[in-house]
Amino acid sequence: MREERRTSEPQKASQRYGYRRLISVAFQFALLFGIWLIFSGRFGLKYLVMGLICVSLVTFLTNDLLYYRARPGGKAESGVLVEFMSWWRLLLYVPWLFLAIVKANLQVAYLVLHPRMPIDPVFLQFRTGLRKRLSQVTLANSITLTPGTVSVNLEEGRYTVHALVPRSGQDLVEGRMQNKVAEIFLDEQAEPPQVRFAHSLEELEP
Amino acid sequence: MTILAAIFILSGVFFMTVSCLGLIRLPDFYSRTHAVGKSETLGAILLLIGLALHNGFVLGSLKLLIILVFVAIANPTATHAICRAALRSGLQLWTRSKPGS
């Protein structure tokens, strides 16, 4: 069949889709089997076969959970694990995040243990330039863990953040963390966001 | 190795104490989430690293690392869920200085 070899554009797209999906399945299978080996700690043939059956079952049942639309309204599908294939960039991000966590915690410890508690809580609101859902979520959890701030709400790329002291939102105002996350997931680098400060619920945008 | 593990464990206990004191001392709900979301997570992470070092290079240490990753992902998410519920049900925040006054 010579005609079938000339693939049209949508067919190519679907082939690429299949390739990425296959990578996702294989990666998930390997990861889950590694987790199984760590949990089980027994390497007899019986246990290995049992593990293979269980891990195959779970991979078959839940692969489409990890493979979904990357953007809320968009068509491009992508997998969580495929995004994490760029693990060397993640390896650079994690130590930076850990240092930021330690610094933020020393600040919180200072504020809590200070006899007069010099805090001045405030809400921050800004709209991010990140487009992928996974990078938005990573940014939100990093915000919760790091610079004196807790992410309260996230709707369609607009964050509401609570900060103990207004100057601890400095990292967010300069957009440093956002660009770090964009580097990992190959997302769009954006301008530093416009940040609004609000001192009560009524000043927040609905 | 033992000394390193002891240092990790003691600093983890210090941050857990900070989170506990923060939960009691801080004035309102949104401030208390800082104590839970940050200090508690770091305290748990440091303690688990210390215990894994103390345990040595066996499979049990890898299990401890799995718990570490789980706590580091799940704790901020749970804090966010409770915080968001509070925001949407209209809980007002505490401020030191009202703007304009």
Added chain:
Amino acid sequence: MITRYESPIVEVVCRVIVPFVQVFALYVITHGHYGPGGGFQGGVILAASFLLLRLCLGGELAHQKLPPRLAIALGAFGVLLYGLTGLVPMMAGGQYLDYGHLPIPGVSGAELRYVGILIVEIGIAFGVLGIMVGIFDNLVERQS
């Protein structure tokens, strides 16, 4: 029909966590006689993973994973598996749940007992999973 959780943070985190939770649940079920756990605990963890799916992704997607009718059927199948595994040794001349008399050719003794316990554990896990998910679905339908 239960609605989905509107926060993308919770949704993505649940998508990532659920497969690992299910692998852990299967580990607890299959290694029941070496440590804590067994059929009941593993079934509860498995049910918790499905409830997490229902809470985070909403009814449409989660009911594809485990339809409510299938959950009830699984529960019934688990109890049936347990009962039959108990009854088969009686036919072979033993007592109820006497795994040593299971008529499986080629294996005997401790190995046979191991297979019997494993089948019973899986039956219990299915039963618990079906009943937990069934109770949850029933409560949610009543409420809305």
Added chain:
Amino acid sequence: MTSLIFGIAIFVALLIIMSLYRMVAGPTLFDRLLGAGLVGTKGLILLILIGFIYERINMFIDLAITYALLNFVGAIVLGKYFERRREMPR
């Protein structure tokens, strides 16, 4: 080292009792939920420490993972449930 772990286990138990104060006296319902989450994480650590004391780590780690998991599910469920209520629950 063992005595250090023993002392830390007792200290963490004291911290759990301290954070129970916020669960009892918290002015709003969400403060109580927060206190419950804190007790959950500290209980996880305490379980692992008990495992080290009794030298049965593998067993107690499984228990701890289950505990952390159910804690997380509980926080998500309660967050979703109380989100619906518009009025301020006391």
